[in-house]
Amino acid sequence: MSSKRQRRAAERVQGLLLMMPWLVERKRARIDEMASTFGIDRDDLVDDLMLATCCGTPPYTPLELIEIFVDDDEVWVELPRFFTRPLRLTVAEAFALCAVAETARQLPGAGHATALASAVDKLAQVTQFDEAIVVERPDDPKLRELIELCERLEHATIDYFSPISGKESSREVVPQRVWVGDDHWYLDAFDLSVNEHRVFRVDRITSLQATGRFAASDTVPPLPDEPGFHWGINVEHVTLHLQPAAMWVAEKYPLVSKKRLASGVWEVVLPVASTQWLGRLLVRAGDAASVVSPAGYAGVGSDTAAKILSRYS
């Protein structure tokens, strides 16, 4: 048994029922490719394929068993008889597919809108979903221009305001990708002033100007496949105690850990984007959130409150 953990029978059967039709369609596949396609440990995959070779119908003679052959690098099937077609989509799979299509349909600049719509129409035969799923996306007037800049890798100068640092800055960037998360659009760009990849919230770009200069694709470092906020390994963490009124903090921000204390208070640990970011969070949460550690952050909430209060004096 190669797996570090004992896998349940249902997990192995479900995996094989997903993999077998894929293999039957191709007849032959490299084991490494198959393991990567299905996100399964290579040794576990070989174990499962070997398990399948023992399965079939009575009297379980070789002629009645699944004909799969495995060598060091490859797996192939001959005269497949069982499990040749994929199972119907589960409700969860159908939901996910429809939610993805509904989201993609609204992405600006994605193209293929007509083809996607007719693909979705055909999918309705197997998903059964039509009007039950609605996904809403914000819009921004700068998106189309940004997408065009991304496609051309054209440099742009932007003025960008960050309310948490309270500063506006001008910089030249190479726009690479726009993406929508929570309720906002973001721009992934290579910031030429610091020679690093940066994420900008699109509605905080106060001015956008194409420069007519273009980057060669091999001069801009590639982006990670998945957009998002990628915390560096040196990012600091803060431990907070949250009363029920501040539980929105735990729902809204990515947590490192979360546990309920005997008092009913939640102790959460989360990465700190910046001191200003933490100050904004604490001032909104008020007495319902308190800093446990590190001690250096203990005064951040009151400092932020005092700074805002100065506007009112």
Place this chain on the structure above:
Amino acid sequence: MTTPATNQAERILNLLAFLTETSTFLTQAQIRSAMGPSQYADGDAGRATFERDKSLLREMGIPIEMITLQGNQAGEAAYRIDRRQMELSRIDFTDEERRALQLALAAVHIDTAWADHARLKLGVAEVDNDAAVVSQAILPVQSDVLPVLASAAQSRNTIEFSYRGENRSLDPYGVLGRGGYWYVVGHDNVRQAVRSFRVDRIDGKVKVLDTTFERPADFDVQAAVATDAQMLGEGESSELARVVIGSRLAPSVLREFGSQAVVETRDNGDVVVEVPCGNRSAFRSWVLGLVDEAEVLSPPEARADIIGWLTSMAGTS
């Protein structure tokens, strides 16, 4: 090494292979006898094992049909699997449709394996380089009950669930993904009104009842869930507050509330907006989220509330 899980996995695959190859309904005894003692022991132990395997296959979504026999086997249950019910029917996508689906699946990042499994079943290949798709979205699912809710909304089945410790009965009209959260919207059978619920706050499982309902024609799921801006006014009073917003944040505030909210534009680009403040805690959270780029001008109670909150936090009096 053979483990109980291996034995069970092998036996389940054998049972599935056997039932998909058999076109007639067979009783449990007939199935166990045909599959042999290497698979199912005689007596109660074998019967119990068969029942466990059957449940597991059903949990995986395998449609095992059951009928109750008549005649000399009256009352006995018999089973079969209709492959047409079990297998995904072929969909003839055009090359363009297949490419559009491929790009959609590359552009939208959903935090479960469900979409990937669907993609593999449909035979849609992955895009070589996801990062080359310049317009993307992150779609968190957050809750395993979401597909159940969407399915009940589609089939018009009443559901029951516990929400923040309270039992609810809902005729779900649809699910809405907004601002990184999912909501289920429908008719609350206890409160006799349309209500929406954050899906990630539903406790435990959702029970789908056989009771069905009619969804009102042209029901608008989006309109039924209050936006953050609308939430500011969800209080006892319909009071409006005047708030001065710094020029740099004015564009994003105007996108939220519309340009009709502006009552004054100052020479330095700052704007004064009029927004609802009936829900005082939501209003406070919104104003403080703008840090020192916003100042409440009126009504005096709303301004005093912010000053009091900040004074208490700042430790000054």
